[in-house]
Amino acid sequence: MGIYLDYAATTPVKPNVVEAMMDIYQNHYGNPSSIHNIGRDARKYLDDARRTVAEKLGAQPNEVIFTSGATESNNTAIKGLAYANRHKGNHLITTKIEHHSVLHVFEQLEKEGFKVTYLDVNEEGLVGLEQLESALTEDTILVSIMFVNNEVGTVQPMFDIDHLLQDKDIYFHVDAVQAIGHLPVDFHELDIDTMSLTAHKFGGPKGVGTLLVKNATDIQFSQLGGEQEVKRRAGTENIPQIVGLSEALKTATDELDDNNLHLMNLKNQFLVALQDRAIPFELNGSMIETTGHIVNLYFPFIDVETLLTLLDLANIYVSSGSACTAGSTDPSHVISAMYDKERAFHSIRFSFNEMTTEREIKQVVAELHKIYHKFKKEEV
Structure with a gap:
């Protein structure tokens, strides 16, 4: 799957x-x-x-x-x-x-x-x-x-x-x-x-x-x-x-307490792994006043539609925001309100649950690393 x-x-x-x-x-x-x-x-x-x-x-x-x-x-x-x-x-x-x-x-x-x-x-x-x-x-x-x-x-x-x-x-x-x-x-x-x-x-x-x-x-x-x-x-x-x-x-x-511990660990591992791979990103939102199941990231090197397509081809399924606005060409109204429309065109949402594994997180980071270096070479 x-x-x-x-x-x-x-x-x-x-x-x-x-x-x-x-x-x-x-x-x-x-x-x-x-x-x-x-x-x-x-x-x-x-x-x-x-x-x-x-x-x-x-x-x-x-x-x-x-x-x-x-x-x-x-x-x-x-x-x-x-x-x-x-x-x-x-x-x-x-x-x-x-x-x-x-x-x-x-x-x-x-x-x-x-x-x-x-x-x-x-x-x-x-x-x-x-x-x-x-x-x-x-x-x-x-x-x-x-x-x-x-x-x-x-x-x-x-x-x-x-x-x-x-x-x-x-x-x-x-x-x-x-x-x-x-x-x-x-x-x-x-x-x-x-x-x-x-x-x-x-x-x-x-x-x-x-x-x-x-x-x-x-x-x-x-x-x-x-x-x-x-x-x-x-x-x-x-x-x-x-x-x-x-x-x-x-x-x-x-099962709330056990699941929250798992999700916060996954979120931290995800962000640390991205940093270790030197993939340029910024977190949209708070690291403190937040839940563990949603991570929204700004990737300056690629637009959201291209990134979603490449991840989908790699059988990694994420989104740019609410599923209820799927098919809309407008940028996320949430990211636009927090920052601006330009940032929204480069932001993507990852969301986990208790079934998400550390291995899956590592695979996603590895795929993002490949995508980043592909676009980095094209820019050069």
Whole structure:
């Protein structure tokens, strides 16, 4: 298969997750809204999954809403909070480095008359707390900031942001997609109002996610139909995928410490090996406020499209940024916001998980060394 280093885009489904899902497909196929025995059997698995998600994320079971993924969760939270609280104000705040499932929602809300402040970040990808504080106004009703950036791995100061918003009538939404399995996440300890995640980033199936909504949050839900998810999201729940999500979340959180140690070791070995080979590069982001699974590097000697092609031909699979923008000719908006567009045209993302080995890292560095010397000779 080659060497897959694009785990921030998606992860393979873990064997225990597949096993749990197949059991539901084959043996517990009832509609959880049906009142007969087969339906009640399916309902039990739905309720158990909801309790597992709540327990692992520090929430109450009735604060867990199952969705089709983080895009739906982000859309539901941001639009729902904005529409429900427009009578209080029309000012919203986010950052320039959010995922497009957040940024495009804010852009749409601007067209509908909301005012949006897009916060800058520094070269480590961090939001300035003073900048956030100065952006707050009497009309601010929502702040949305992602926990871990999906392109550079920077971890935002969530507790500081939460402290800044305390005692203010402002909702706080967090896209926590890249944090799950890499950082301890406690919904109530962080005092977040809404939080989104998706299963396929931590060994679960695609097409299922979760939106956590704190009790008493004033939010408008738009998906109408049946009374599923306590009337918050109409549509028959996909029990196999929901069970898969809960099983994957349980594994990811239970193995978090061991996996993090492995990932940080891989990240350090990768950077040291590049230095030892004298390959010119610079790290995009922070070496301190970061997770171990994402490394974004600037290679001045080659453009990103050429490098991606050469690595692909060598059966090494990486990306230039979010998989959701694949096919776009625009440079990464994250790297552009942190540095400039020119740097973005020469930057690439490597992302690891617990299955990545030291041998694979050495092979990737060796291939990058070959590519560098090939281009070095051509320049001469």
